[in-house]
Amino acid sequence: MPGKRVVILGGGFGGAAAARTLRKLLPAEHTVTLVDRQRRTYLCGSLPWLIVGERQPEKISRSLGALIQRGVAYAEAEIEGIDLSERRVALGNGALDFDYLVVATGAEYDWNAVPGARQAHSFYSLGTARSLRDALRSFRKGRIVIAVSRLPYKCPPAPYEAAMLLDALLAHRGVRSDVDIHVFTPEPAPLRITGPERSAQFKAYLASRGITVHNNESVKEIDPDGRQVRFQSGESIGFDLMVTVPVHRSAPFVRSAGLVNDSGWVPVDSATLATKHAGVYAVGDVTTVPMANGNPLPKAGVFAGAEGELVARNIAAEVMGGERSRFAGEGYCFVDHGKGKGALIRGSFLAAGQPQVELTAPSVQWRRRKEQFEADWRAWKV
Ligand SMILES: Cc1cc2nc3c(=O)[nH]c(=O)nc-3n(C[C@H](O)[C@H](O)[C@H](O)COP(=O)(O)OP(=O)(O)OC[C@H]3O[C@@H](n4cnc5c(N)ncnc54)[C@H](O)[C@@H]3O)c2cc1C
Structure with missing residues (x-):
């Protein structure tokens, strides 16, 4: 049997x-590229800590070189195209033929979709998070507006997490009463996946920390000179520091x-992450997977990671023979609250009827x- 090429x-x-799972499961005659x-890749979940000075970039990054030591072939290249009929990927410096393809290129940001977004701050990439951190060093007075431009976006709790970390930072600096914090989102309620009651409690909790949440608001344009942000609804608000979650x-x-x-986004079978093209899978943020309530599975x-592992196990089972697994949609996400505490959103996101998802009370644990x-992510344990 000739060796299979997995790209x-x-x-x-x-x-x-x-890549890690496939390399563990497939014998050496099969290539994993x-x-x-x-x-070098960065843990986006730590970017909210970076903006408030709790992390340095080195502590939240790891090198894909570690995979080479485990037998994965690594190609450092720009991906330029996929020819599904020829089963070939075009790269900036060559091409790769495949028998199996896993598309895991995530979401990119469209900074031109909202006029003025480029001039605003963000924390959705390492570069933008660094410059927000620098701007926050001297921020002592005024209004901070954090606005989610459109749905879907990565990590639904992240804007609230950032708001709570800013609250903690400014309180520590002794200037909290001089700063207003507002979060605008197109969602009808914050973290609505946790259900109407818990979502309302979370909104009230944020209000108790002086963070006002405005729902059903999508950003129309940002005027960096006039320091105004306008929303599709016709509402507008002035700001001293504007932070956007860009269009994905x-x-x-x-x-x-x-x-x-x-x-x-790429539609996939929710149990196998298969696309409609034989041997071609897609995992993570690049996909759209419907939940029972009609909304897409959150980008997290x-x-x-769980989808990547599952697809790897199933490709290995197809090549070697063996049992196939199904993706269950179980997951969790941390929501740091600042002041040494955090909470967890966890549950069964692909449950029949409704997602079954809870938000825990904040705790040191x-x-x-x-x-x-x-730490586990940096050590390649996850
Ligand atoms: C501020 C923030 C906080 C977050 N917090 C959490 C959290 O607490 N918990 C959680 O679970 N998730 C969190 N997330 C979401 C999480 O980071 C993403 O859901 C996750 O990274 C998606 O993984 P992925 O493999 O689909 O894509 P990515 O991790 O984005 O990886 C895609 C890779 O593809 C590469 N790529 C893309 N296009 C090309 C191309 N043309 N050529 C070559 N390479 C290319 C990129 O360089 C990148 O390395 C957060 C995200 C943000 C922004």
């Missing part, structure tokens, strides 16, 4: 999990390969677990 596009949560434009989209080569549907690293997760 994995993207070395983030989903792609790295798929991972492609990413950057060798799939990479151009994913769209031009014909892999996406009207949502702009824990799902991307969950903050420690998030720190442990970060």
Whole structure:
């Protein structure tokens, strides 16, 4: 039997999990090649800590070089296209033929979708998080507006987490009463996946910390000179510091390969992550997986990782023979509250009828677990 060629596009949560698992399960005659434009990857879950000075970039990064030591072939290259009929991927410096393909290229940001977004702050990438951290060093008075531009976006709790960390930072600095914090979101309620009652409690909890949440608001434009942000609803508000969650989209080569549907994301079988093309899978943020309530599964690293592992096990089972597994949609996400505490959202996101998801009370334990997760990620344990 000739060796199979498995190509994995993207070395983030989903792609790295798929590469490691495949290399463990497949004998050496089969090749596992991972492609990413950057060798060093960053743990986005730690970016909210970076903006308040609790982390340095080195402490929240790891190198894909560690996978080479485990027998994965790593190609540092720009992915430019996928030819599904020829079963070939075009790279900036060559091409790769595949028998199996795992698309794990995540979401990219469209900074032009909202006029003025480029001039605003953000924390959704290492570069933007660093410059927000620098701007916050001298911030002592005024209004901070954090606005989610559109749905879907990565890690639904992240804007609230950032708001709570800013609250804690400014209180520590002794200037909290001079600063207003507002969060705007297109969602009808914050963390609505946890159910109407818990979501209302969370909104009230944020209000008790002086964080006002405005729902059903999508950003229309930002006027950096006039310091005003306008929303699709016609509402507007002035700001001294504007922080956006940018518009997310799939990479151009994913769209031009014909892999996406009207949502702009790759539809997959929710149990197997298979696309409609034989031997072609997609995992993580690049996908759209419907939950029972009609909304898409949240874009989160824990799902991307679990999906990457599952697809790897199933490809190995197809190549070697063996049992197939099904993705259950079980997951969790930490929500740091600042002041040494955190909480956890966890549950069964693909449960029949409704997602069954809870938000725990904040505690020191969950903050420690998030720190442990970060350490495990850096040590390649997750
Ligand atoms: C501020 C913030 C906080 C978050 N907090 C959490 C959290 O607490 N818990 C959680 O579970 N999730 C969290 N997330 C979400 C999590 O980071 C993502 O859901 C996860 O990274 C998705 O994994 P992925 O493998 O699908 O894509 P990614 O991790 O984004 O990886 C995609 C990879 O593809 C590569 N790539 C893309 N296009 C190309 C190309 N053309 N050529 C070459 N390489 C390419 C990229 O370089 C990248 O390395 C957070 C995200 C943010 C922004």
